[in-house]
Every structure is written in structure tokens, then in C-alpha cells.
Amino acid sequence: MTRHFFDRASAGHKSTEANYLIESRTQIERSKKYFWIYVSPASSPRLGHAKFPHFSVSPPATSIAAGAAASERRSAGQRGSGSSSFCLRLRVYSPHRALRANMAAPPEDARNAYNEFLEKVKRTIFLDNLSPQVTEAVVKKALGQFGNVVKFESIPNLTIPYPIPQAALVEMENEKQAKGIVAELTSYPFMMSGMPRPVRAKPAKIEMFADRPALPDRKIQVRCVETSDPDFNVANELKLLYKRQNANHLAMVKHLLDEEEKIHKKQEETLQGNYKKYEQIEKLMVEGTSARLARQYGLRLDDD
Missing domain, CATH: 1.20.5 (Single alpha-helices involved in coiled-coils or other helix-helix interfaces)
Incomplete structure (x- = not known):
């Protein structure tokens, strides 16, 4: 069974004896009500200051400390001496339901931001096979005959271990100018500083932008799987x-x-x-x- 360890900082004290061992979130989401906490008796007096950052628990931490002391006395009376761990079942007030509600109805500003990004993609072109010596000023001067260049963004090569030509994203003033550049460079060579260059141009895609916003109706969830898990x-x-x-x-x-x-x-x-x-x-x-x-x-x- 996968278990999750809370560190001492999240528990709100500096004791090296207090260890909080809580079942994994998968088990919590299955029950939706309870989870188990295993506490060492040596750390029970400090549980009154314990904090659980992800879940609200019932009974409160002060009740946990009282129950820990009583359990320790019972354990000492039964076995004479020594210490043993005990467990308490705590009520979970999970925020997952509210989170799903927020995911189902994303804020309007997130939708507006994503729509603005889609409009930006439509008026942006992708230039490929550029020389490494090409600068922003040279590209703006060469494309100035087709329209106004709003933004020039060079795409660095971070994944291919070969000296490939440079690529760039060029945002124009409107979508018509972007389509005109793509049509012109498809039919005729790209003239740069009076010389034809083997530059290719095509409409930009969403995946080409490193700073693209997330989809309003989608959220990526990451979890660890055990070897016995079907996934x-x-x-x-x-x-x-x-x-x-x-x-x-x-x-x-x-x-x-x-x-x-x-x-x-x-x-x-x-x-x-x-x-x-x-x-x-x-x-x-x-x-x-x-x-x-x-x-x-x-x-x-x-x-x-």
C-alpha cells in the first residue's frame, strides 16, 4: 500500500520523534470520508500544534493529543512498559468536489485569455531555415513590405543535437498580412538584403508557442503508479x-x-x-x- 509521509515542517514543530504516516490520496479519494493516522506516543503531546495542509480533520488536533495520551496510558497498563503506536480515524473534508466544480465552470477571464491567444496564433507565421546570423532588425526590414511586424521571437534549438537552421515566430498586425506573407514566400524566394534566401514560411500552430495558456476546460493530473497498477x-x-x-x-x-x-x-x-x-x-x-x-x-x- 502506498503511503504518504508528512515532514516535520508541515506538522508545525521541530521534533524528530513525531512521524505522521497518512494513507495515499488515492485511498482518501476512494473513501471520501475517512483516513487513518498512525502516531508515535512520544510525539502525542505535540499533536496539538499539528497542521494538515491538504485536508481538514475532525476531531481537532487537541482531541488527537488527548486521545493519544489516553491510548498511551492504556498501552502502558496492558504491557507494563514500553511504547507502541496507535491509530485514529479522522474525518476528511476534501476540497476535490469544489475543485471539480471549478474545473467544470472555468473563470471567464481564462476563456477570454485563451481566445486572445488563438487570435494571436492566426496572425503569426513560422519562418524556418533561417541563417544563424539573421537578426530581428533584418527580418523586420525584409517583411516590412508586406505589413507591420509586431513581435519577433527566435526559437532556440534545445532538443536536436545537430546544427540545424534557425527558426522564428513572427507576429504580424493582422491575419491578412500573415496569410499574404505565407502565399508570397510559397510562390517566390524570400529576398533578404537584396539576396534570395531559402526561407520557408507557414502558418503558426498552437504547439509552437512555449508560453501558450492551458485549456480552460482541461487540467493535467499527475500521479504515481505502483507496479501492480493496471496503468x-x-x-x-x-x-x-x-x-x-x-x-x-x-x-x-x-x-x-x-x-x-x-x-x-x-x-x-x-x-x-x-x-x-x-x-x-x-x-x-x-x-x-x-x-x-x-x-x-x-x-x-x-x-x-
């Missing part, structure tokens, strides 16, 4: 699925980076070859070799 295998399978998907994602990123490196080397070789050809042609024209060859073969070589 233990489910949790293990989810962990393995996450690791497998993460490994596949990293392998795909590495494959794409290798392909880009191969294309870059091929284009570099083609560029260098074309440069050498034009350099040789220019050298022939400057040295007059082309003119001598034209006279020798009886050809007319125009200057244009």
Missing part, C-alpha cells in the same frame, strides 16, 4: 513510444542534413566548374588567342 504497463508503453519516436525524428533530421550537405557539395562543384570555364574564356579574349584562332580558320569574330 503501469500503459505508462511504460507510452515512455517507450516516446523514445522510439524521438529516435526516428533524430534519424530523419540527420538524414536530411546529410542530403543537404551532399547537394551543397554538388552545387559547389558545379559553381567552381562554371567559374573556371568563364575564367578561361576571359583569359583567351584578353590575351588575343581567340582573335588569332579566328584568322587562322577564316572566321569572323565580333566583339559583341
Whole structure:
């Protein structure tokens, strides 16, 4: 059985002898009424100052101390000497019902904040494949021809152990400007400082924002499961699925980076070859070799 230990600070005193051992919240939620507290007789005089931060209890702590002293006297009379622990059943006034009511009817300001966030997502675009040297001023200047840039947020690479290009979220003044930028960069190259850049643009999604608010009608609950719990295998399978998907994602990123490196080397070789050809042609024209060859073969070589 899983048990929860209250530390000495939550009990309201500095004694090293007082140990409060309360059953897990799962057991409390099952009964909805009672839980058991096991107390050492040596700590019973200090129970009058005990505080339980998560639940209200009945009888009060002073009654607990009195019952502890009586139990200690009975225990001493039966066994002569020594000490033993005793247990008391306490009434629980759990706030879970009120919490569920609040979750069912979230505050109106939470709904309004989430709706404002959805409007922000609609007027935000996601720029990918940016150079690491790109700054906020450069992006604002390049996108200024499409509209007013309200906010520029660079997305750091915290999960992929490879030098991937930079990405950013750019919030525009309205949704129309954001759609116009996406359509323009889909059809034409992104011009930055007079040079075309291989930048991709697409509408932003909710998952791209690190500061996104929680859903008003949803609350994530975390709990520990024992090996005997039916959900233990489910949790293990989810962990393995996450690791497998993460490994596949990293392998795909590495494959794409290798392909880009191969294309870059091929284009570099083609560029260098074309440069050498034009350099040789220019050298022939400057040295007059082309003119001598034209006279020798009886050809007319125009200057244009």
C-alpha cells in the first residue's frame, strides 16, 4: 500500500520523534470520508500544534493529543512498559468536489485569455531555415513590405543535437498580412538584403508557442503508479513510444542534413566548374588567342 509521509515542517514543530504516516490520496479519494493516522506516543503531546495542509480533520488536533495520551496510558497498563503506536480515524473534508466544480465552470477571464491567444496564433507565421546570423532588425526590414511586424521571437534549438537552421515566430498586425506573407514566400524566394534566401514560411500552430495558456476546460493530473497498477504497463508503453519516436525524428533530421550537405557539395562543384570555364574564356579574349584562332580558320569574330 502506498503511503504518504508528512515532514516535520508541515506538522508545525521541530521534533524528530513525531512521524505522521497518512494513507495515499488515492485511498482518501476512494473513501471520501475517512483516513487513518498512525502516531508515535512520544510525539502525542505535540499533536496539538499539528497542521494538515491538504485536508481538514475532525476531531481537532487537541482531541488527537488527548486521545493519544489516553491510548498511551492504556498501552502502558496492558504491557507494563514500553511504547507502541496507535491509530485514529479522522474525518476528511476534501476540497476535490469544489475543485471539480471549478474545473467544470472555468473563470471567464481564462476563456477570454485563451481566445486572445488563438487570435494571436492566426496572425503569426513560422519562418524556418533561417541563417544563424539573421537578426530581428533584418527580418523586420525584409517583411516590412508586406505589413507591420509586431513581435519577433527566435526559437532556440534545445532538443536536436545537430546544427540545424534557425527558426522564428513572427507576429504580424493582422491575419491578412500573415496569410499574404505565407502565399508570397510559397510562390517566390524570400529576398533578404537584396539576396534570395531559402526561407520557408507557414502558418503558426498552437504547439509552437512555449508560453501558450492551458485549456480552460482541461487540467493535467499527475500521479504515481505502483507496479501492480493496471496503468503501469500503459505508462511504460507510452515512455517507450516516446523514445522510439524521438529516435526516428533524430534519424530523419540527420538524414536530411546529410542530403543537404551532399547537394551543397554538388552545387559547389558545379559553381567552381562554371567559374573556371568563364575564367578561361576571359583569359583567351584578353590575351588575343581567340582573335588569332579566328584568322587562322577564316572566321569572323565580333566583339559583341
